[in-house]
Amino acid sequence: MAKYLNSMGTSYMFEGIITKATRHVVLISPYLSINKRLKELISEGIRNGVRFYIMYGMQELKKSEKDWLLSKPQITLNYSEDVNAKCYLNEKHCLLSSMSLHKYAEAHLTEMSFFLSKTEDPASYQAVVKDVARLFRNAEKQNIQVFSIDFPPVLHPEQQVEDIPASHDILRSMHVDKDGLAGGGKVHTAMLAARHRTTVKQLMKFFRLAGLTQEAEGQVSLTEKGLAVGGEQRSGQQGDYFLWPEDLDIELLVEEVE
Structure with missing residues (x-):
């Protein structure tokens, strides 16, 4: 079942979504800013062979941050003006949160979140996965790459x-x-x-x-x-x-x- 998280728990579980991923990480946030800590987490994930799918919905991403994201072949970056969700997941867990990524790691902000496990609540996890896949398929065509969340790269x-x-x-x-x-x-x-x-x-x-x-x-x-x-x-x-x-x-x- 879903687990409720306060501000401290939200930050801890968000970092775990990235650091414990083995295949992929999806980051969806209407506002996006790549600060030092988030860049460190993403870079660590890339070194561990993780692929990132990032979607944002407000055009406030700095050019230097966008250039850094687009320079990484392991990152797929998409923009959709309709996105207002804050959702972060890997192949095993999902975090549905009030936390947006434009002010991530700012300790004074109060956040509330729910944490889902694919093992403990497969129906809810899969429902989120399907909606996330639909978001990416319907994203702005100039940015979109169709994908499905739950794939392992097992073919030769x-x-x-x-x-x-x-x-x-x-x-x-x-x-x-x-x-x-x-x-x-x-x-x-x-x-x-x-x-x-x-x-x-x-x-x-x-x-x-x-x-x-x-x-x-x-x-x-x-x-x-x-x-x-x-x-x-x-x-x-x-x-x-x-x-x-x-x-x-x-x-x-x-x-x-x-």
Whole structure:
């Protein structure tokens, strides 16, 4: 269940979101200022192999701070004038807070927050993740890179691509609805590919190697194994497409292929 935090607890847990992350950190704040302490935390995370997704909603970011953020390939920076949320999360925890990042670490400010654990309250955590993903997909197109929060970079380097599909319109054209979800806890191949930083073509090739799909006379279909892991095959206006469980264990499939 959610845990209430006062000002001191908010600051402590916020730093933990960054220092305890192993894959990614998402920072959403309407106001953004990169002071010395926040820069130290982000730099430490980058050294530990963490990728940062940052969104702000008020154009008060100093040019020097923006240039520093954009100089880091491990940071994706987005602007959206509609953002008023203050939300900070990694792959295990989430902090919903009154604390904005324009005056972070100023001790005199009174803050109130709620802290969520993916393990202890998975439903609430996943609800936040879906809203965060939607925020980024709907962010200003000149800044946006479509992504999904909960991806591990487990595909081989030669299977990965640097650029995630560039817009929500691309995903929608591949039968992804406005929420990026197909319903029932399943996602389209395009969203799963974006989640794992690869292309649909490469992911389908991997599924064939893993025995989830098969091809005959130019037609791709699910195997019994593909059905067993929760795959579905459907037909749409642009042809057949596949749905997959959003928590499909790609890491285990990689091990099986190897």
